[in-house]
Every structure is written in structure tokens, then in C-alpha cells.
Amino acid sequence: MRRGRTDPARLRGMDVLVTGGTGRLGRVVVGRLQGAGHRVRQMSRRGTGPGGVRGDLATGRDLSPALAGAEVVVHAASDARGNYWEADVAGTRRLVQAVDRGRLRHLVYVSIVGVDRIPFGYYHAKYAAEQVLLASGLPVTLLRVTQFHDFVDELLRTARRGPVLPVPMGWRAQPVDVGEAATHVAEVAAGPPAGDVVEFGGPEELTAADMARAWAAAREPGARVVATPVPGRLSAAFRDGAALPTGGARGRRTYAEHLRG
């Protein structure tokens, strides 16, 4: 039998590069891929950590050596708080230029559920990066994931104002455990490219107030959750469920279990 580029049976013991391998998700993905028997290198600007190589998507520096020989690329780098148009969009274009087209079997881009529906600058950039990959002719999967539990914790911690924890009224989300998301990313990476968008989300839909009350009870029992109406299109999109997955697989671990853990 002729083994094509998309034969999943080939995607064992592969040379994998994880961009953003020092990040919240990337570092767990690296472990999952190593556990599955792949040879994994991980890239970040600093190039720190086990298997770490340097590469800067915002400038293109060291990208070619970082990507040399990679059969699978998990693209999980992002500069959400910095210049994401440069690092995420132009950076994805640079990544497309730098990949080893002769070797590449699968490029998985980690995106976010709702990037096509939620009017938010960072999401527009993620969507634009998806379009770069779809137009690249490379064997890609655009894996849109919902918010990680740890990320929700961080948002709530920073939202707290003394004894009050204000949250946007009616915002809906379906957060997911980062370990389960990493397992799924690693499984998708070892399979055939979808050539399209696939989604992955947590097990249950929650409002911002649900999450805030659970978080406050577990972490800051003195904090009082106050749901506040927020005007505007961004807020309307979150209220309308634009951040909720419409298909794809689901994690099992709930936000309450995450808080207990």
C-alpha cells in the first residue's frame, strides 16, 4: 500500500516542533508528544527549557534553523499581550515561509473558538493567521479551543477590586482543562490534517458569574461577585454564545474539579 502524506500510521516517532513550547499550553503539549514517542523540540524567543530552540516570529530571527527537519509543527506561540499582528499574523506568514515543505506532514494551529464571530482585536489577528495557513497550501488543521481554566483564574484574579469581583453580565463560556486540551492537540497532531477548522471545548457551559462564584468560593471567600451589564458588540457576542463550541470533541474535567484540584 502506498503511504500518502496524510496516512496517520506514518505519524509515529516523528520530528515535531512546538512553537510556544514554554507557554501555558505548549509546555504540556511537549510532554504529551514526548510521551507518545515523538522527537520534540520546542521554540520560543528565549529558547529556554528542555529541547528548547530560539526563534522569533515577530522578526523572523532563527526561524529557519528552528523549523528545519520538522515533520509535524504544533503552532502554539502567540503574543496576546504584545504586538500580535506582527508575532501572530506576520509571524505565521514567516512560519509558512520557513517550514521544510519537503518534510512537513502536518501543521496544527492552536486557535480560539469564536475568532470568526467575536469583534475583538486579538481574535481578529488569530482569524487572520488562520487565513494565512488555509491559503498556504500546507497540510494544516486549525484547532480552535475554548478558554483554559487557568486563564479564567487569571482573568478573575486580575478583575477583583478589593472585596468586589465584577464580571460582565450574561457572558457565556465553556472553559477547558489545559491538560486535556494538550492531550487533544497531541492526538490531532499525530493524525491526518483536516484542512479546515475543528473545535475542542470543555464539558459545560457557564456564565462569567457562575465561574466567578465558584472561583471566589474556592480562592477568595471574602469576594462578592457583582454581575454588571456591559454594552457593545463584543459583550453582545459573548452573551450570544459566540465563544461556545458548536462541534468537535469535549474535555471531561469541569471548572469546579479544576478549582478543587
Ligand SMILES: NC(=O)c1ccc[n+]([C@@H]2O[C@H](COP(=O)([O-])OP(=O)(O)OC[C@H]3O[C@@H](n4cnc5c(N)ncnc54)[C@H](OP(=O)(O)O)[C@@H]3O)[C@@H](O)[C@H]2O)c1
Ligand atoms: N489562554 C487560553 O485560554 C487559550 C484558549 C484557547 C486557545 N489559546 C491559544 O493557545 C495558544 C497558546 O496559549 P497560551 O495561553 O499557552 O500562551 P502563553 O502562555 O502566552 O504562551 C505563549 C508562547 O508563545 C511564545 N512567544 C510569544 N511571542 C513569540 C514570538 N514573537 N516568537 C516566538 N515565540 C513567541 C512564548 O514564549 P517567549 O515569551 O519565551 O517567546 C510562549 O512560549 C495561543 O495561540 C492562544 O491564542 C489560548
